[in-house]
Each structure stands twice: as structure tokens, then as C-alpha cells.
Amino acid sequence: MKGNTLLWVYVLLLVLAGGGLFIWKVVVLRHPVRPGVTHDQWLLEAQVSFRASDETPVRVSLALPTHLRSQVLASEAASVGYGFVRDDGPPWRAVWTARNRRGEQRLYLRLRLPARAMVLQPFPADGAPRPRAPSLSGIEAEAARNLLQDAGPRSSGPESLLRLLTRRLLEARDDPEAQVLGAHFKSQAADRWLEAAVLELAAVAGVTARQAYGLYLEPEPVRQDPVRVIEVLDDKQWIVFDPRRPEESAPPGLVVWSRGGDALLLLDGGRNSEVTFSTTPARLSTGSLDLQGEQPVLISLFNALPLGERQVFRYIVLIPLGVLVVVVARNVAGIETLGTFMPVLLALAFLEIPIVQALILFGSVLTVSLLFRFQLSRLHLLVVPRVGACVVVVALLMLLLSVVGSRIGYSSSLRLTLFPIIILAWTVERMSLLWEEEGAGAALQQIVGSVVVASAAYLLIGHRVVQHLIFNFPELLLLVLAAILLLGRYTGYRLSELIRFRTASETDSGT
Amino acid sequence: MKPLLAMPWSLTRRGILGINQRNAALILPLNERRHFQSVDSKLATKRLAETAGVPTPALLGLIQRPRELFRIAEAAHQGAFVIKPNRGSGGKGVLVIKGVTRFGNSIRRYLKASGLEIEETELRGHVTNILGGLFSLGGRRDVALLEECITSHPDLADLSYRGAPDLRIVIYRGYPAMAMLRIATRRSDGRANLHQGAIGLGLDLGSGTVHHACCGTFPLRVHPDTGESLLGRIVPDWQIALPLAVRAASLTGLGYLGVDLMIDARKGPLLVEMNARPGLAIQLANGTGLVPRLREIDARATRRPAEERGDRIAFVCERFMANASFPGRTPPLLSLEDRPPTGRADRDAGPPAPDHPR
Numbered sequence: 021m022k023g024n025t026l027l028w029v030y031v032l033l034l035v036l037a038g039g040g041l042f043i044w045k046v047v048v049l050r051h052p053v054r055p056g057v058t059h060d061q062w063l064l065e066a067q068v069s070f071r072a073s074d075e076t077p078v079r080v081s082l083a084l085p086t087h088l089r090s091q092v093l094a095s096e097a098a099s100v101g102y103g104f105v106r107d108d109g110p111p112w113r114a115v116w117t118a119r120n121r122r123g124e125q126r127l128y129l130r131l132r133l134p135a136r137a138m139v140l141q142p143f144p145a146d147g148a149p150r151p152r153a154p155s156l157s158g159i160e161a162e163a164a165r166n167l168l169q170d171a172g173p174r175s176s177g178p179e180s181l182l183r184l185l186t187r188r189l190l191e192a193r194d195d196p197e198a199q200v201l202g203a204h205f206k207s208q209a210a211d212r213w214l215e216a217a218v219l220e221l222a223a224v225a226g227v228t229a230r231q232a233y234g235l236y237l238e239p240e241p242v243r244q245d246p247v248r249v250i251e252v253l254d255d256k257q258w259i260v261f262d263p264r265r266p267e268e269s270a271p272p273g274l275v276v277w278s279r280g281g282d283a284l285l286l287l288d289g290g291r292n293s294e295v296t297f298s299t300t301p302a303r304l305s306t307g308s309l310d311l312q313g314e315q316p317v318l319i320s321l322f323n324a325l326p327l328g329e330r331q332v333f334r335y336i337v338l339i340p341l342g343v344l345v346v347v348v349a350r351n352v353a354g355i356e357t358l359g360t361f362m363p364v365l366l367a368l369a370f371l372e373i374p375i376v377q378a379l380i381l382f383g384s385v386l387t388v389s390l391l392f393r394f395q396l397s398r399l400h401l402l403v404v405p406r407v408g409a410c411v412v413v414v415a416l417l418m419l420l421l422s423v424v425g426s427r428i429g430y431s432s433s434l435r436l437t438l439f440p441i442i443i444l445a446w447t448v449e450r451m452s453l454l455w456e457e458e459g460a461g462a463a464l465q466q467i468v469g470s471v472v473v474a475s476a477a478y479l480l481i482g483h484r485v486v487q488h489l490i491f492n493f494p495e496l497l498l499l500v501l502a503a504i505l506l507l508g509r510y511t512g513y514r515l516s517e518l519i520r521f522r523t524a525s526e527t528d529s530g531t
Numbered sequence: 532m533k534p535l536l537a538m539p540w541s542l543t544r545r546g547i548l549g550i551n552q553r554n555a556a557l558i559l560p561l562n563e564r565r566h567f568q569s570v571d572s573k574l575a576t577k578r579l580a581e582t583a584g585v586p587t588p589a590l591l592g593l594i595q596r597p598r599e600l601f602r603i604a605e606a607a608h609q610g611a612f613v614i615k616p617n618r619g620s621g622g623k624g625v626l627v628i629k630g631v632t633r634f635g636n637s638i639r640r641y642l643k644a645s646g647l648e649i650e651e652t653e654l655r656g657h658v659t660n661i662l663g664g665l666f667s668l669g670g671r672r673d674v675a676l677l678e679e680c681i682t683s684h685p686d687l688a689d690l691s692y693r694g695a696p697d698l699r700i701v702i703y704r705g706y707p708a709m710a711m712l713r714i715a716t717r718r719s720d721g722r723a724n725l726h727q728g729a730i731g732l733g734l735d736l737g738s739g740t741v742h743h744a745c746c747g748t749f750p751l752r753v754h755p756d757t758g759e760s761l762l763g764r765i766v767p768d769w770q771i772a773l774p775l776a777v778r779a780a781s782l783t784g785l786g787y788l789g790v791d792l793m794i795d796a797r798k799g800p801l802l803v804e805m806n807a808r809p810g811l812a813i814q815l816a817n818g819t820g821l822v823p824r825l826r827e828i829d830a831r832a833t834r835r836p837a838e839e840r841g842d843r844i845a846f847v848c849e850r851f852m853a854n855a856s857f858p859g860r861t862p863p864l865l866s867l868e869d870r871p872p873t874g875r876a877d878r879d880a881g882p883p884a885p886d887h888p889r
Contacts, residue, residue, distance in 0.1 A: 351551060400656035402597075403663030453665060459727075511552040513539050521547050521815065522537040523748045 027509060031502045038498030051492060054485065061093065062138060062237060063300045064275070065130045068285060068293065072121035076289035078102075079117050080127060083233070083278035083285070086112040091137040098128040111282050125290065138237060140270040142257040143279065149230075149253065154223040160204045163197040164224045170197075178227040179254040179261065179269060185221050186250075186266040189214060214263045215248050228253035232260060232279035235297040236271075243296045251279055275299075335368060337490050338481040340500045342367050345477040347507050349469075354516030357470040358447050358454075365443050366474035371482055379471070385417050385444060386451070386467070393452040411445040546820030548811055553787075557825075561704070561786025562807050569783050570805040573617050573676055580802050585779050587802045588613075588793070592677040597662060600655050602677060607631050607638055611680035614658060616666040618673050620806070622724040624666030626657055627680060627694065644693055681801065684794040686767045691715045692756040697723045698734075698772060698792040698800075701809050701821070702780035706828045706843050707773060709851075710734040711816040712741065712766060717756045730754065731816025732761055737848035739769025743818040750818065772800035777840055779805065789813075817853075824851055 045051045072078050080102075089112050097104045102116040114129050156164055167188060175181035192198035205213035205220070215231060222229035229252040235244060251258045260276055261269050277297070278284050287293045342364035349355045349363075357363050370378050392413050396406055418441065447470075454463040480486055490496055513521075542549075548557075569575050580587045591612055592602040606612045607628065616624040627644035640648040658675045660666070667673040682688075683695040690696055694715035701708045711731050718728035725731050730751070733743035744751050744761040753760050766772065776790040779802050789809030792800045814820050827850055832838070838846075 354550070397656070400652060400659055402659060403665055509555060511549070511555045513542055513547075513549040514551065515536075517547075517549050517811075518536045518539060518542070520748055521542055521545075522534050523745075523750060523815070 024509070027505060031505055034498045034502035034505070038495045038502070041495040042493050042499075045493060045495075053489070060135050061132055061301070062135055063130055063132050064235070064277075065128060065298050065300075066277075067243075067296050067298070068116075068125075068127040068129075069296075070125050070287055070290040070293035072123060072125050072290045074122055075120070077117065077119045078121050078125070078289040079115065079287070080290070081107070081286040082114045082116075082127075082129065082295070083282050084112040084114055084129075085131075085275070085277050086110050087143060087276070087279070088131075088133060088137055092131050092133055094132040096130045098130075102127065111278075111280060121289075138275050140260060140274055140276065142254075142259050143251070145253060145256045145258060146280075149228050151226050151228045152219070152223040154220065156220060156224065160201060161224070163200040164221055166197045167201070167221065168225050172225075177254050178222075178225075178229075179252045179259045181225060182218060182222055182227060182229060182250065182252050183261055183266040183269065186214070186218050186261075186263045189217055190264075190266065212248065215250065218250055218263050222250075222252065230279075230281040232276055232281075233284045234260070234262070234274050234276045235299065237273045237275060237299050239301055243298050246277065246284060246295055246297060247274070249274070249276065251276075334487075334491065335371075337494055337497065338368070338371075338487070339364060340497050341481050341486065341490065342477040344500050344504060345480055346473060347504055349473040349476065351507055351510055352512075352514060354514030355469045355473055356466050357473050358450050358466045359443070359470075362443055362447055363470050363474035363477055366470065367477035367481060370474065370478040375475070375478065381421060382444075382471075384421065385414060386448060388417055389413050389445070389448045390452055390455075393448050397452070397456070407445055407449050410448050411442060414441050414445045414448065542820070546822035546824075547814055548821040548825070550811060553808075553811065557703075557787040558808055562788070563784070566784040567807050570785065570788065570807045571618055571620075573615060573619075573804050574674070576802070576805055579782050580779060583778065583782050585775060585782070585802050586798060586800070588681055588795075589679040590676065591679055594658055594662065594675040594677065597659060600658060603654055603658065604638055604651070606677040607641065609679075613676075613678045613680050614654075614661070615676045615678060616661040616673050617676055618667035618671065619661075620666075622727075624657075624661055626654075628654075629680070646693070681793045682796045684767045684796050686765070687712075687714075687794055688796075689757065690754065690759050690761070690764065691723070692717050692754065694719075694723055695793055697803060698766065698776075698794065699809070699813060700773065700776040700790045700792070701788070701813055702777060702790055703787050703825055703828050704832050705777065705781060705838075705840070706831070707736055707777060707847050708824045708828060709813050709817055709821060710736055710739075710773075711813045713816075714754070716746065716754070725810070725812040725816075730761070731812055732764070733813075733817030733819075733853070734766060734769075735853035736773070736851050737853075739766035739772070740764070740853065741766075742853035743816065745815050745818070748815060766794065768794055768799045773844060774840065775800050775802065777844060781840075783807075827851075 046053055066082060068080055068082055070080070084106075086109060089108075095106075097114060097116070099116050101121070102118045105115045105117075107113040107115050116127055154161070154164075167185060171181060171184045171188065175184050188195055188198045189202055192202050201217055201221075202213070205217040209216040219229055219231065229250055232249050232251045233246045234249045235247055238244065247262060247264075249260050249262050251260045258279070259269055260274070260279070262271050262274060265271050285293055285295050343361065345367075346357070346361060346363055350357065350360070366378075366382065369382075372378075373381065389410055393406075393410055396409060401409070447467075451463050451467060454466060569579050574593070577587050577590065591606040591609060594600060594602050603614070611627075611629050614624075614626040614628070619625065628641045629644050630642045631638045632640045632642065632648065638651065640650060641654055642648055661673055661675040664671045664673050681695050683691070687696045690712075691714040696712050696714040698710065698712055700710040711733055713723035713725060714730050714732065715723050716728050716730055723729045725747075728746065730744060730746045732741045733745075734740065735742050741762055741764045746755065752762055772792050772794065776792060779790050780788055783805060785805075785807055787807075787809070789806040791803045791805065793803050794800050811821075824847075828847070831846060835842075
């Protein structure tokens, strides 16, 4: 039983390492075990990406939140090969410079801020800014005046006037003036039309307003584009609102990044520039000022990654949990599945698509491609080309389904990227074989088994607490590994065998 | 009332071997991977058997690549034959061709064991599938074997609903541990594959007498299709078949394996294939668990290492005698007299079981 001793040694080591790290993080570092704990700090990250032009020196200047400067707990710029300076301004800016850069460039800047600093307050008026001169003429000017006459009496001040006008512009269906203005600015400014229209209306109304940039605090690290917001001078203070959410004046979670009418990004020696933001609650409440990136890697495995890239890892850390479910389902319950790890992929797909829709999608793709596969079997093709043909059909079907889906209004939910086409094609192939070899019963039994296991895995990996734990304590995967190793030596009966041998045990009770 | 589930402890008490235990306690330690080749490939088994003088069904032809497909027709001119994937398992991809319908000198159609006629293109498609690795583990490319079709011994032929019965003997460390006869039913489409609805008959190791029968998970007494009485039947040539199986097993180097034999009317017992991961259905067929027998064999093998083959067989025949209702050595003559008057009358005794996991 040497092998067994070794197994227990490994399991013990894994449990000690994983459990120990977990307990240390919870007890000593005070990481929250439950999700939804209010965080007292936030980490904001700006990512600048652009293509460097050859031979020209590069200078990148990114606006920073000047009004938050005094409250920043820590800041860090990740930029290999660049010289970095903070231009303390005002306005506060981050400046990177380099020579001889080629190709795709990516610069990061992180700020750690206390949560209380993020509550949006009106800004005090600075200097004596004046309204812009209106530039509309003809029918558009007429429409703008009509809109103002209509909205003016119903508003309480410049800020509520602008929000009212923004609403009219957004809900322009039965509103000829708003339609005229909308069409004019859409032709001029494409996706920035709303801001342009609101600023122009402000000019016509004699209200001082200007463009600012902000972002929303998201608990999960998702990449977001800068939110173009409007700041408007109202009774000696600047009030900020998001023209896409004109119902409220300071939407919760909105953080202004750059204001005062300055450009968000100035770039020399590059093109195709883009700024994106991501945010994450800072879960270390040690009060230390170090950025998480400087902590030992094991503690902040995730936090060492750029925020946007953690998104990918969300799935990677969930896969082992799904695998654990499959191992239990197969070796302890004895449920047969089509392919060993197909249910895990199916469960990941359920995370992206609501489960009912995913099942309908899965079922319809499977049914149609199975019909196609039965047709193929008449052609007597070799195996690999036949599976290849199935892959093509599955891909076409998915394309077709997403087109149909978007027509009937499911467009946002049909995110098929995670439905692995090749896996689906192999599933079809195996299923059709099983169908021919052992009859429809066995094939359906296995497909149902797969869906049941996938749903069980989905229930586990889709759970909020489980996700929170595994994202923040990836060392728990060592415990998963230990469990899988132990299951590898499980020699007891499977649930399916208890059913299968039920008559055998009955004979036993008779004798 | 049948219970829905067996309690695990009651199965332990019965000595039922589960899949996990089989894999962890028998296959992993006793069957080294390097020995698998000789049983996973039917061709390798056949060559091994030939060198040791163990009889196997004659090989009519071998199809290794698509341009050799004409060999199907060649084989068909010699009469009934079987197409098998070299690395197939569990009877997957095995096709029995009973005969052909001719038109002049050329073959028009092939007659399957189930009575269906198929075109040559369909048959070629099947062989193409075999070559492409459809039936082999992991989808590896494979070759197709064309073997002579065994004419079942008359004592056995009437038992099976089409298809030839085959004999499975589990050999553990050189000792036969349990044996069963698998016979086809209408539901199993002429195949002797238990999870497709075939019937498993538990055999007394000493005499080859059927002492227990079951279909799926349910015990029964007569064949649901043919009405033949099952209990008390004796496998012909048993005294040849058992030593043959032990000898065949010793060629492989595996410690726990299943040996499949068929009893040909003229040639007697022939080695068909061997299996390094024998299933557990044999316990249902025998109505008893394997674990106590394996323990006894362990004890015996420790007490007497390197025992002679004859002594090993004598030991198990003595120890594992089937239970009292069918006393071992004296062959009871029940087969004709005890048969129920109308074959179907007793059908309720053994309804085909629903699908069950392997």
C-alpha cells in the first residue's frame, strides 16, 4: 500500500497549502469570505493602447482626475520601455515618452482611491467660463429654439433644462424637432451625436456646459470605454450628468475622470489610440498603501494581472470546479456522458447564455445536425471528413440561429463564442454512432446524462458565493485537486450499480 | 416489490465487485498496460493463440486500407463470415453475414444475421467506418478482420434467438473465477451483448451447467423469445473449454481478464477474443458476487504458488460449486422434459429490463 501512503501525503500537502493560504488570507489579511461586502477602497485602471508610428518619438499624455489628486492612496504606472512623469498641473496628467517604439503599445495606470472620495459632488466653479456661441443655422436652429421654448418653463435650472432636452433627444419618436436635430448631429458626429447635440442646445440656451469623461464603478473587472458626460454650470457649481441616463443628475457609481474641457488623451507619434477603463473593489483592507501588483504573487494571483485580463481567467478558474462535478458524476454516481469533459464546456456556455435558451439552442443545433449526420451516413464518407462536414454544418446552424435570434429579439443573449463548435460536432458524431449501434435509448440516455451533469456543474460554478471564493482565493483549487486525487482512489459502488444490482441484494434478503 | 436501490452494504455482503473497485484493485495493479496490446488487438490475440496451439476461428481476410474492400466479396464466396474491427470492444462494429443472394456469378445482396438484406455499398461503408476508427478506443485507425462464421454447437444453437451464444470465463491470477454463457434475444438484435438486451446464463464452473439466468437485472427461467428452458442446460465440450480458457489467459500476462470462447459444431471450443477489462454483468448472470471468490483464489495462490493448471481448475471446480438446486457434477437431464408447454407462457418471469448503465 505504498501508493496509498504517497496519495495521502500529497493530499495532506495540498490541503495544508491550499487551506492554510486560505485561512491566512481570511484571518490575517481579512479578505472577505462572502461577496457583496462594501469595499472601502477602489482600484481604477486606465489602459491606453495605440499603434506606434515607426521612427517618431512617442509622447502620450493622459488626463487624470485632478479633483481626486489629494485623495489618491497610491498610484502605479506599468509601461515597459517608457519614461514616465506625472505632470502635477493643474490639470493633472500622466505623461509617457519613448523613442523607437514599433507596433501595438499598451500602457497602464492604476489609482487606488478610498470609496468615500468616489461619491459624485458638484464641483465649485472656477474662473468665469462663458457659454459657447451657438453655431446652428436654418431649420436646425429653428428646431432648437422650439425645443427650448417648450422645455424652458418646465425646468428648474440650467442642469434640469439640459437633462430634459437630452430626454427629448433620446425619445424622439413623435417629436419632429428632436428628430431634425438628431438627424443633423448623427450625420456630423456619428456615435458622439448626443453629446454634440446637448452641448449645442446648451449654447443656444445660453447655458455653460462642456464635455467631461467618466467611468462607472463595476465590481467585476470588465473593460469599459470612457463614458462621455456633460458638466453644466448651475448656480456657481458644475453639475455632472450622463446624457445616456438623463433621468438622474449624478448617477450612482459614476466617477469623473477628467473634466474642465481638456482632452482625455494627447498622443504624438502614434495612431489608432484608445483609452479603456476597468475598476475593481480593493479587497485588501490591510490599510497598506502597496499596490496589489507588488504583493507576493500567491496572495494576489489575480490582482497581479491587468484588470481587463482577469475576465478571461474567470473561466479558467471555474473549469476545475466543473471537472470535479464530472468526476463525481461519473465515478460516484455512474452517470454516462457523451465525452468526458463535454458537460464542463456546456456548463460554461450556460454561464454566458441563460440556461433555458442555452438548452433550446443546444437541442436545436443537435437535432438538426443529427438529421444532417444521418443523411451523411448514406454517402459512406470516411470518418474525419464526415466530422469535418458536421463542424461546417454546426457552424452554419449557429450563424443562422443567431441571425434568427436577433430578428426575434434575442440578440444580446445569443453569445455563442463559448459554445465550442468542434465539441458540438463531435457530440453529434458520437451520438449518431451510439444511435446506430445501441439504439436511440442509449444515445438519448447519454445526452440527457450530459445535460444533467452540465446543469449540476452550472449550478455550482454559477453560484455567486462559489465564484467569489474561487476568484479571490484561487488556492482553493489545491483543495479541488486533493478531492479529485481522493476520488481517484474511490473503490466503492457507483449509484448506478446500486440500481443495477438491486435484484442481487433482494436475493440476499431472501436467504 | 423490487427495491429501487440496493444498499451498498448489502452489495458488500453479497461480495459484488463494483467498477471502481475493479479498476483500482484489479486492473491497475494486475494488468500492466504493456500487456493490453495482446488482447486489445484481435489480430494479436489470434497470432498469440496460434503459436500456443489454442484454436481460433479461421481468418478469411484482412482489410487494412480502403482499396482492399474487394476482399469482402472474396470472403463472401466462401460462405458465411463475420466482419470485426480489430480493436473494437463490447461487440461494437461486429457484423455477421449469414449468406448472400447471387445473381449469376456476382453477389447482389448480403444477408445479415438479423435476417435483413443489405447492399454491398452499405457493407463497404461499414468497413470504411471500421478503418476510420469509429469502433476503436479513442478513434484510432483500425483494420477490419473477416473471420469464418462459427456454426454453433447444436446443443447451444436452439438456446439463442439468432446469433451464436458465446462463453465468457473470467480468469483471475490463472484461476477461473466465474463463467457465463451469453445468448442473443430479439431485443439484442442477434448479438450476445448483455447491455443490448442479451441474456446472461450463470454457469457452474465444474460442470458447465446453467444454474442461473438473467436478462438485464431480472432473473428468468426460460428464453423470452424462443421459450427454451434455460436452467439446467449444459454447455457442450465444457471440459475442453475451461482448460482452453485458462491456457489462453496465461498467454497474455494479465492477472484479471475475460476470455471469450464459442463452441463450434465441428471444431469444438474456439478462442474468439479476450478482454482486459471484463464487465461486471457476469455477477448478475450468476446471481453471486466475485469478491469472495477472488479472495479465496488469493489465499490459495499465496498458499501454493505456481500451482499446476489442472490443480488450479480442480480447486475452483471444487470450491465454487453452484448452489444446491443444480448439484454440480451429475448433469441433470432437464432440458426437454421441464420445458413449459408453450414457450411464451412463462414470459412474465423475465421481462426485458429497461436500459441500464453498463
